[in-house]
Amino acid sequence: xxxxxxxxxxxxxxxxxxxxxxxxxxxxxxxxxxxxxxxxxxxxxxxxxxxxxxxxxxxxxxxxxxxxxxxxxxxxxxxxxxxxxxxxxxxxxxxxxxxxxxxxxxxxxxxxxxxxxxxxxxxxxxxxxxxxxxxxxxxxxxxxxxxxxxxxxxxxxxxxxxxxxxxxxxxxxxxxxxxxxxxxxxxxxxxxxxxxxxxxxxxxxxxxxxxxxxxxxxxxxxxxxxxxxxxxxxxxxxxxxxxxxxxxxxxxxxxxxxxxxxxxxxxxxxxxxxxxxxxxxxxxxxxxxxxxxxxxxxxxxxxxxxxxxxxxxxxxxxxxxxxxxxxxxxxxxxxxxxxxxxxxxxxxxxxxxxxxxxxxxxxxxxxxxxxxxxxxxxxxxxxxxxxxxxxxxxxxxxxxxxxxxxxxxxxxxxxxxxxxxxxxxxxxxxxxxxxxxxxxxxxxxxxxxxxxxxxxxxxxxxxxx
Numbered sequence: 224x225x226x227x228x229x230x231x232x233x234x235x236x237x238x239x240x241x242x243x244x245x246x247x248x249x250x251x252x253x254x255x256x257x258x259x260x261x262x263x264x265x266x267x268x269x270x271x272x273x274x275x276x277x278x279x280x281x282x283x284x285x286x287x288x289x290x291x292x293x294x295x296x297x298x299x300x301x302x303x304x305x306x307x308x309x310x311x312x313x314x315x316x317x318x319x320x321x322x323x324x325x326x327x328x329x330x331x332x333x334x335x336x337x338x339x340x341x342x343x344x345x346x347x348x349x350x351x352x353x354x355x356x357x358x359x360x361x362x363x364x365x366x367x368x369x370x371x372x373x374x375x376x377x378x379x380x381x382x383x384x385x386x387x388x389x390x391x392x393x394x395x396x397x398x399x400x401x402x403x404x405x406x407x408x409x410x411x412x413x414x415x416x417x418x419x420x421x422x423x424x425x426x427x428x429x430x431x432x433x434x435x436x437x438x439x440x441x442x443x444x445x446x447x448x449x450x451x452x453x454x455x456x457x458x459x460x461x462x463x464x465x466x467x468x469x470x471x472x473x474x475x476x477x478x479x480x481x482x483x484x485x486x487x488x489x490x491x492x493x494x495x496x497x498x499x500x501x502x503x504x505x506x507x508x509x510x511x512x513x514x515x516x517x518x519x520x521x522x523x524x525x526x527x528x529x530x531x532x533x534x535x536x537x538x539x540x541x542x543x544x545x546x547x548x549x550x551x552x553x554x555x556x557x558x559x560x561x562x563x564x565x566x567x568x569x570x571x572x573x574x575x576x577x578x579x580x581x582x583x584x585x586x587x588x589x590x591x592x593x594x595x596x597x598x599x600x601x602x603x604x605x606x607x608x609x610x611x612x613x614x615x616x617x618x619x620x621x622x623x624x625x626x627x628x629x630x631x632x633x634x635x636x637x638x639x640x641x642x643x644x645x646x647x648x649x650x651x652x653x654x655x656x657x658x659x660x661x662x663x664x665x666x667x668x669x670x671x672x673x674x675x676x677x678x679x680x681x682x683x684x685x686x687x688x
Contacts, residue, residue: 249310250285257282260321273320281313311358374541443503447477450506453513455484463491465618465687468661472627472668472681479505480625480680483516489566492520493686497557497577497625499599501680504554511542512556528560528573532597532608536575539598555598559590559623563688570621570688573610577626580646582653583619587646619688620653627681628664633671640671657685 257278460467463486471480479498484491494516498508515535519525525534535558543554557576564570572579574592581588590613595606615621629642648667652660664683 246285246288249288250282253278253281253285256317270320274317277313277316277320281317284309284313311354315358443476446503446506447473450477450481450509453510454481460484460684460686466657467686468657468684470661470664470668470681470683472665472677473501474627474677474680475502477502477506478680478682479509480627480682481509481513482623482682482684483513485516485521489564490526491563491565492516492526492560493563493621493623493684494558494560495577495623495625495682495684496559497627497680497682499554499556505680508554508556511539512558515539526562527610528562528571529608529610531560532558532573532575533606536595536597536606536608543598555596557596557625559592561590561621561623565688568614568616570613570615571610572613573608575608577623579624580622580649581613581615581619582622582650583616587650587653588613615688617688620685621688622649622653622683622685624683625680627677627679628668628683630679631668631672631675631681632678633673633675637675640668657687660685 260274260278454471457467457469460469463484469482471478471482473480479501480496481498482493482495484493486492496509496512496516498505498512500508512535515538516531519531519534519538525531535556539555559574559577559579560572561579562571570581572590574590576592576594576596578592579590581590591609591611593606593608595608624645626642629640629645631640632638633640648664652663655663661683668681
């Protein structure tokens with residue numbers, strides 16, 4: 224058996240395990256939707272007979288696909304578009320029977336796209352995504368009783384290609400892992416023995432994957448690479464300014480904190496943002512914040528800090544509202560934003576719950592912030608994001624940071640580090656080179672934290688103007 228055959232067999236086994244787990248998810252969604260329909264939904268505006276028929280068909284199909292996953296023995300199930308057509312018809316029939324696009328049933332589309340993407344090429348995945356998008360749009364415009372809004376529809380449609388990318392990523396990761404094992408076992412070993420060793424190693428690796436499957440470490444690490452690719456390189460900051468550093472310590476691999484900057488001629492815009500939460504939820508919010516800054520400052524050319532914050536606030540609220548137009552979750556952002564005019568020697572600052580620090584020949588200047596975050600539950604109250612203007616000289620130091628450093632528990636008494644102690648620390652080290660400042664901040668934080676768990680993402684940015 225050749226190395227390519229070994230790889231194909233091992234990949235087939237791994238994909239079977241992954242597809243079976245996708246079938247479990249599909250079965251859970253159908254079962255949960257059945258309970259919702261039977262016990263929670265008002266049947267007066269539905270077609271009960273048709274709905275119960277769809278439920279029976281959905282449960283039978285989901286159970287069948289768990290044990291006889293497509294691409295196995297039956298010729299019909301090996302069809303490339305069997306999963307797409309079957310799931311699409313199932314959901315379309317359900318919406319026709321209940322007239323309810325808000326049913327959890329529509330989640331099956333995402334599961335279906337993941338299954339197709341893991342098994343087939345980009346073309347089949349793209350066709351499946353397009354079929355679901357067109358079908359969803361058709362149902363939306365033909366269903367006069369739909370309670371979802373157009374912006375919610377667009378968000379749901381956006382998740383369909385994301386599901387396809389996730390499926391392709393999983394397949395690539397599985398293929399890369401097994402390909403590496405095959406190459407390791409090839410050198411100097413008889414091909415027949417290499418096959419036996421590969422089977423043992425694949426079984427061992429399967430046990431390892433089962434133990435870490437729940438925490439999705441592989442996916443989070445990949446998300447970390449994506450997030451790092453979005454963050455501006457520290458070297459770009461150093462190229463723009465005389466000296467700079469960024470202390471960036473995510474709590475859970477991926478972070479709700481992010482930093483951002485943009486330069487054009489004599490103007491530099493720089494921001495440090497703390498999004499609600501950390502880990503995956505915080506990282507998703509950070510993607511939203513990064514896109515908003517790009518759109519408002521780079522695309523629209525807005526250079527008034529308070530105007531940028533005003534527009535970001537309204538955009539976050541609109542993006543995260545529910546069907547009734549109210550904020551459905553208390554998600555938002557704390558932000559420090561500076562617009563620096565190098566030619567005029569003027570720095571404009573606006574902060575949403577985040578202060579900044581400016582150190583120069585005249586000592587330390589506190590850059591003020593309002594006590595409102597962007598977005599969140601603060602709907603209906605008057606927010607006024609103020610801008611302060613400061614002059615600076617060459618060699619002055621600017622510091623932007625989130626609250627993760629000051630809020631960390633530690634020390635002999637297990638207390639917070641607190642903002643005052645953090646500001647005093649910055650004052651003591653502000654005359655040192657930036658790399659040395661970052662080293663002191665990092666070592667101080669780690670010594671303070673010691674064995675305590677890190678409670679939040681930490682970001683501290685310093686630049687020499």
